[in-house]
Amino acid sequence: MSKTWKKYLLWFAQEHIAFRVAEIQALLSLYQIEIKYQEVPKYNDPFWIVEFASEEEAKLVASRSVSLRNCLELWAHEKSLEKLHETLKNKEKTFYSDFSNNKSFKVEVETFCRHFTQKEKIEKIETFSYLPLKGPVNLKNPELHLQYIEYYGTRANDPPLKPYHVFFGRLVANGLRQLIKQLSLKTRKFIGNTSMDPQLSLLMANQARVKNGDLVLDPFVGSGSLLVAAAQFGGYVFGSDIDYLMLHGKTKPTRINQKVREKDESVKANMRQYNLEHRYLDILVNDFSMVFWKDSMKFDSIITDPPYGIREATERVGTTRENFLINEKYLPTHIPAKTEYGIPTIYRDLLNFSAKHLQIGGRLVCWFPVFREDYTEDCLPAHPCLKIVANCEQPLSMVTSRRLLTYEKLKQPVLEDLTIMDNRITDFREKYFVVREVTRKERRLKEAQTRRDKWEIYKNLHKVN
Template sequence: MALKYLIVFAQVHHEFRIPELRSIAELHGFTFSLPPSPEDQDPTRPYMVLDLDEEEHALILARRCILIKSVYEFYGQGSTYEELHASNRKNQARWARYVTDTSFRFIVTAYNHKIPQARQSEVVESFSYMGFLGKIDMKNPEILLGCFEEYTDRSGITRSKHEGDGQFRQVYFGRLLEEGSARALVGKFNVKKRVYYGNTSMESEISLLMANQTLACPGKLIYDPFMGTGSTAYPTMHFGAFMFGSDIDGRQMRGKEKVPGVIRAAKQYGTASRMMDICTFDVTRNPWRCGGLFDAIVTDPPYGVRAGAKRLGRKKELSEAQLALYMEYRNKPRSDDQPYFPPTKPYELSSLAVDLVLLARYLLKPNGRLVFFLPTVTEEYEEVDIHLMLCEGMEVIANSLQDFGSWGRRLVTIRKNTDREYPPPSFDQELQAPSTHIPAHKDFREKYFQGFKKEGEDVPVLE
């Protein structure tokens, strides 16, 4: 029989909450049920009651999910305290075992509101029918009982300190099962404390969420084809996976010291032994000679705001005379030891996204996941934008928005849903079927620097 547990979420990245829960449940081989009411499934709300088969499953979520603050054994809820107490009495079998000789502590708190101390005491007294005989211990209780009032968002409204007190949307009650220990990893992987990072390094909380979407765990092999300074690698390796990284510009991975920067940062986190290798190459001219290698691919492709995506090639083809001079120069022995940097050309984001999915289909094992960020223009975005980049054998299972106003970036999770083997992709856009629909992420860099002005609007001139 399924049991109910109250999840208390951290108040960030609400669209990432349910995908993260589902990923961790899939990783550990169990399922959960969301509340039956669509209103109670709203991921923007701070509390959610889940049905789980075992208490151990609730503990797993608390220890791995980055967005969980705490998990409580659920005793009751209601829109009034009368409803809450009626619900709590029905669950007496769950809390009766603590009545006789268990030390306890009550906390009464609220979301979007501060409860006066006097009413907090009244609320605690209203639970006197539970008849706890153990002593009250404010420092080290054997159990902690929590009562949570949820108020609607009233930010921007001028009001007195306790105005609207008691006019909550819903109130929840339960016993603390476990604090969300994974939240501490946000501080551990803080970019500002890292020995090696750059101006495109991903913030720690987001990189941890990406790692959870890959289902990272011991024994898995995961690849980042746009590794940069390695932000996606460290949390993934922390969870036990082995990591391989590549980038068209090896300087981003190496840095200026003898030991490559990403290796130094991995040593800082105690995960260097799980860094398989780092290589410099263009993903469209990659060295992979067989597919089905990786359990997941995780990456944050460059989209041109701080660093533009590149691929091998020339922006403008050489004339016959220029080509002859180039071939003559290339065949001469070099008198110095300067490295050769091949010419590159811009890699348009919508083309890169399509190619990335094709590469993932080739390199992933069956049920492997591709996890990547895709920037989009808010007003132009449509669901079809994501599905247009799909190919046979690939399906979208999560799409979460990090909103920045006029634009946002979407954490897209795509799963390989076939065991069929595919040949290496050609990355030739001309061979792919044309589409009449223009996705919101096409030419994103140009739109970003134009301030997302619509066609015909004036673009401000910077003096």
């Protein structure tokens, strides 16, 4: 049976734009949906013109995407409103037959990088009065929702007089943007210093292709933001962390006006808050550098943000003292000593763990910090059993960023695969503090020079007087 391809407009939110392609490709892969691009998407443009074989497939992608604002069945796309009207008027009468039989409707106007008053929007809507729509207008819940969009580029401070593109079409589906607000950290029960932004957490879960019934692990779980996102998409979630105090809600509160934590603050409380407790399996206090899970334990995906040693310590159980023994009477209340757990070792362990404990085709999604001037793809953690399928950058400052890396497991490891040392990974933490100290020194010297210059100006002025 031949497919009937239709043209659609994917209209994106203009934030975290580096993650769009990876998210959409992951969802297409998850649902095994084929897509055709009318033109190669431009990085900064908030729209893609594509073709789907069915409307159900378009709705399926939109139902999971947090990058996507909405999806339209594209009726017309031109460079000017006049041309757009011409295209719509020249369509065959049969094209409108499905939409003109007394269905309630509304026409909405949207602009990108230019503001229109309500009066101007109504004037534009009235120019579409020739459309053969016989039903009543319903602004709240129409059966037919039409959208007219004008795109003025991305230079908000200097937009052109006329739009670069104009679009008109039928709204097919909205993206999952409302979930970002629903999971806001501002209203979340339990958060920490490094709790992941809800949108990024959901993007990670999408890139991991979490689906209903999957088993998901975050081995550096912290306050559990990534588990919340994975559970939203149907995953059953496990977490682990070495920080006993964080997992038991005994650390210093993160919120400014909060003096002490409430008694029931925990990852489980977050799950309960979002009605996801039935997806919560457990949180374990353990040292990731030590063997903990049975070899037969397999996860469908691993989603995590390992510590970088900046705001959260990179630690593992251990001591530098030789022949260190603990008296038996102290063992029940003993908290083990910690030693440094360097970033190269963390990522070596993480990739080895993923190669061993992921299902074939399962995904590891993790953040990796870099200095932008040093970045090359050769510096990324690698493993013979894992393939990088997505690599997205989030700038943190002028000199640093972090890359969201998505790995897919290709094969089961043999012993040799688990003993490989990847020496290309540099320790981000070591250079970070060196660079920060240099930057601080340069700033102090600059401030001192500014003070001297001001003093010279002041003295010269008084000499003149």
